[in-house]
Amino acid sequence: MWILIVVLVGFVHVAFAAVYLYLTWYHKYWTKRGLVTAKPLTLLGSYPGLFGGGSSFIADLGTIYNKYKGKHRAVGTFLTREPQILVLDPQLAHEVLVTNFGDYRDTLTSSYVTHSQDYDKYAARNPFFSAGDEWKKRRTDGGAGLTPNKLRQAYAIWEQTGLKLMDYMKRSIEERSTNVIETRDLSYRYTAQAMGDFIWGIDAGSLSGGVNEVSQFQRFSYDWVSRAFSGITRFNRTPIAPVVKRLFxxxxxxxxxxxFYLKLTRxxxxxxQSGSGAERNDYLSHLLQLQEKGASYDDxxxxxxxxxxxxxxxxxxxLYHFLYTLGEYQEEQEKLRTEILDALAGDKNISYEQxxxxxxLDQCMHESMRLTSVIGFLTKICTKRTTINLGDGKILNVEPGITVTIPAYNLHHDEANFPEPEKFKPExxxxxxxxxxTKRGCLLAFGDGPRICLGMRVGLLNVKMAVLRILAEYRVEQTKKLSIGSDSGLGIYLNGDVDLRYTKV
Ligand code: HEM
Structure with missing residues (x-):
């Protein structure tokens, strides 16, 4: 009996030792190479919040950033057991994204679909998840439908969606007998309507349907995108046992x-092709042009x-973060309204260029995106052996495959880059x-370099049109203060319902 107990205890010790060794095997990786390592490390690496426990990946990122910023250009971290580099110096962020882009061509997300190219085929076709030459081709093909010229031709879609938004808000206020509107929902309604129209030429029904009715397109798209973004957290845990990606x-x-989306596209x-809407210049017309050049339905x-x-x-x-912020900063809102009303004086229309x-409006938008960065960090992968100058004569060798994380949210909130960082100051x-x-690496709301946001112009157009129409008709006020938390994917988000009051001006 005693022998059995001794064997069992011995076995448990060996098993624990094996797990411990496995999890911490690389934890000396950076010390050996002369890079300061973020401590304390746990068995789960530098970001235990990835696994819950009251923290989150972004919160852990902030803790490390605040501890080491100003002292080092970069610090070594571990995503579970995988060695990574966390950038602390904005100039280094610029080097990684722009100057030395040739050494960091891929993104961490592109490594998350290498095992699933056949069955996660639409994610794999997104430049955000693509690597190497495939990335370049997809970016070029997809981006050709989003040029300023293409957007100018499709601009009527945003003009009409802006007016539909006004109509929906009016109906909502009248039918619900309150001028408080939950603005997260309102924003999704607006972007669903605009994107349904731009991408497929359909009426998504999210602004044109009944007040508070959620159309099938809106509901489906919301579920789809929430799952996709939260997938980033699920994948960020996998370095602990990479085999699970294939296994599951x-x-x-x-x-x-x-x-659903294949049927919709077909x-x-x-x-x-049967002639309906043949005169339209939208993204669907771009997709059909790609098809003529050999693109498949999957493409x-x-x-x-x-x-x-x-x-x-x-x-x-x-959009809803922007409106929430304007709801607090009344003076800035008033100044913005004056600019908007001046621009709309006359026939109440405004051209794409104007x-x-x-x-x-542009300043307020950038300042709002700095303040509430919905994409809080960027992750690049070293694709060619390279070096980082750590200062004080120290040079770090970086091997292909190493991930470099750029903490955009923390750079945006560092008072060394932006004095009084928690204040909304469009000036x-x-x-x-x-x-x-952006050139100094401090403002990365759209990223920078060859992998800068592909849809930046669409994003700006979406948000600016909605803010323009809303402010021209309503004064926006906060009804309650909301806390900020990290979502389950990439960013920092407002918690809870974004109830804003809209009063006719
Ligand atoms: C205001 C809204 C938007 C914001 C704040 C935003 C932000 C960003 C950021 C920060 C990146 C860089 C990610 C990285 O370097 O890892 C990015 C990349 C990207 N964005 Fe956007 N984005 C917006 C709208 C859009 C829209 C409307 C589209 C689609 C047309 C789009 C498509 C993409 C794609 C495909 C990439 C990956 C580019 C590449 O790796 O080559 N974005 N976006």
Missing amino acids: RMRFFTQESNE EAAKLR MVGHALTVLMDGFETSAAV LNALPY RFDNGAASEY
């Missing part, structure tokens, strides 16, 4: 959503979902200063 056939998009294409759906993902979700998130050229970006901040 992990994926971002479900089979059901693949079928039907929309057939309708257009078309891949491009369509690339636009939907951020045209619907990220744009809506930026909308983009409103200086204060920071007077005289086009936003691009200067």
Whole structure:
């Protein structure tokens, strides 16, 4: 009996020792190479919040950033057991994204679909999840439908969606007998309507339907995109045992959503080819041009979902954070309204060029995105052996495959980059200063370099049109303060219902 107990205890010790060794095997990786390592490390690496326990990946990122910033250009971290580099110096962020882009061409997300190219085929076709030459081709093909010229031709879609938004708000206020509107829902309604129209030429029914009725397109798209973004957290845990990705056939998009959007794309294409809406210049017309050059339906759906993902979700998130912030900063809101009303004086219309050229609107938008960064960090992968100058004569060798994380949210909230970082101060970006901040690596709301946001112009157009129409008619006020928390995917989000009061001006 005693022998059995001794053997069992011995076995348990050996098993624990093996697990411990496995989890901490690389934890000396950076010390050996002369890079300061973020401590304390746990068995789960530098980001235990990935596994819950009251913290989150983004919160852990902030803790490390605040501890080491100003002292080092970069610090070694571990995503579970995988060695990574966390950038602390904005200039180094610029080097990784722009100057030395050739050494960091891929993103961590592109490594998350290498095992699932056949069944997660639409995620794999999104440049955000693509690597190497495939990335370049997809970016070029998809981006050709989002040029300023293409958007100018499709601009009527946003003009009409802006007016539908006004109509929906009016009906909502009248039918519900309150001028408080939950603005997260409102923003998703607006972007669903705009993207349904732009990508497939359909009426998504999210603004044109009944008040509070949720259309099938809106509900489906919301479920699809929430699952896809939360997938990033699920995948970030996998370095602990990479085999689980294959074992559980992990994926971002479900089979059901693949079928839904394939059917939608086929039907929309057939309708257009039959002559309906033939005069329209929208993303569907771009997809049909790609088809003539040999693109398959799968390629078309891949491009369509690339636009939907951020045209619907990220744009809506930026919009409701922006309106919430304006709801607090009344003076800035009033100044913005004056600019908008001046621009709309006359026939109440505004051209694509004029909308983009409103200086204060642009400043407010950048400042809002700095303040509430819905994409809180960027992750690049070293694709060619390279070096990082750590200062004080120290040079770090970086091997291919190493991930470099750029903590955009923390750079945006560092008072070394932005004095009084928690305040909304659009004048920071007077005289086009936003691009200067981006060049210095401090402002990365859209990223930078060859992998800068592919849909930046669509995102700006989505949000600016909605803010323009809303502010021209309503004063926006907060009804309660909301806390900020990290979502389950990429960013920092407002918690709870975004109930804002809209009073006719
Ligand atoms: C205001 C809304 C938006 C914000 C704040 C935003 C932000 C970003 C950021 C920060 C990145 C860089 C990610 C990285 O470097 O890892 C990015 C990349 C990307 N965005 Fe956006 N985005 C927005 C709207 C859009 C829209 C409307 C589209 C679709 C047309 C889009 C498509 C993409 C794609 C495909 C990438 C990956 C680019 C690549 O790796 O080459 N985004 N976005």
